[in-house]
Each structure stands twice: as C-alpha cells, then as structure tokens.
Amino acid sequence: MENTQHTCKHCTKEVAQTAKRCPHCQGDLRNWFARHKIMTGILAVTILIIGLSSLGSARDSAEGVANNNSEQATQEEAIVISAVELSREYDNNKVAADAKYEDKIVEIAGVIDDIGKDILDEPYVTLEGITTTFFGIQCMFPRNDEAQLAELSRGQSITLRGRVSGELIGNVIVRGCSIVN
Numbered sequence: 001m002e003n004t005q006h007t008c009k010h011c012t013k014e015v016a017q018t019a020k021r022c023p024h025c026q027g028d029l030r031n032w033f034a035r036h037k038i039m040t041g042i043l044a045v046t047i048l049i050i051g052l053s054s055l056g057s058a059r060d061s062a063e064g065v066a067n068n069n070s071e072q073a074t075q076e077e078a079i080v081i082s083a084v085e086l087s088r089e090y091d092n093n094k095v096a097a098d099a100k101y102e103d104k105i106v107e108i109a110g111v112i113d114d115i116g117k118d119i120l121d122e123p124y125v126t127l128e129g130i131t132t133t134f135f136g137i138q139c140m141f142p143r144n145d146e147a148q149l150a151e152l153s154r155g156q157s158i159t160l161r162g163r164v165s166g167e168l169i170g171n172v173i174v175r176g177c178s179i180v181n
Helices: 037-069 083-092 094-101 143-150
Strands: 005-007 014-016 079-082 105-117 123-127 136-140 157-168 171-179
Touching (some): 083 094, 083 105, 083 136, 083 171, 094 157, 105 136, 123 157, 143 171
Parallel strands (some): 079 105, 136 171
Antiparallel strands (some): 005 014, 105 123, 123 136, 157 171
C-alpha cells in the first residue's frame, strides 16, 4: 500500500499527502504558487511581456548588425505608403499584408499619435492608423536617436523609414526607423 503521509514542514509531524493545512499546527502546506495566485498571475504576464519584447529586441539587434555591416537598407528602394493605408491593409488581411510588407523597407507618411519608450526602454513613435480599430504604426528607433525624438510632438506630420516586422498586439511594428522629414 502507498504511503499517503508526509512530514509537515512547520511542525515535522506526519500529515496526509492531500492536506492543505497541517491538522496539528495549522501551517499552510500548499506551494508558493498556490498560496499566491494573484502574484503568480502577475509574474506569468510579466514573463510573457518580457519574452515578447526580447524577441523583438533580438530581432532588432540582428537587423542592426546587418544594417551596420552594409548600407543595403539605405540603398534599398522603399515602398512609399501612408500610415493609414498600411494599417488598413493589416486590418483587412494580416497574412496578405505580411506577404507584401514584412522585411521590406517602407517610407511611411503620417501623423504622430504617441512618442515614448517600450518596456525595454527602446524609443518609438506611433503614427495614427485607421480610425475604425486600434491599428497604428509603431516605429522603433535606435536609442541614440532619442535627442531627435525629443524634438517631435503629437499631431505633427512626419515621414519615417524603416523595415516592417509584422503586426503585434494591434500595431504594425517597423524597426530600425529613421526620420526622412
């Protein structure tokens, strides 16, 4: 017959394997995750966000090395498109839009909706997208461009150049951006 007993970590007396509390000392026998469900949830969400962000940063680093080793991105012909049109194409069909734009250089004209930094302190400019959904264009910049971004303001018209990396949580992500005008 199986041993269905184990030792209480608080009072060292034998208790049933399935007990949540020790019947002798009333000590909580559940593991940390079971005792702290809210903290476990917050921890899981934080790990997920950091994981998704680090995937983007790793891709940024790889693109940065490739761009530093050659001037292909500056010589490559860009697809010229408005922020509203690019967001509309992603809203209509993400698969078709990825096939058309992903890993391609684009020059995007639009109106600045937000200027900030992501969870990994990477600077970005978000351009207004279509108004029927929350789709916008999030243009990620190198950290050494922060002084340039500090001079921008919401509502300003701007043209940016970068490489499309696809759609993530409602925004089309464009990496390695620079200001055209």
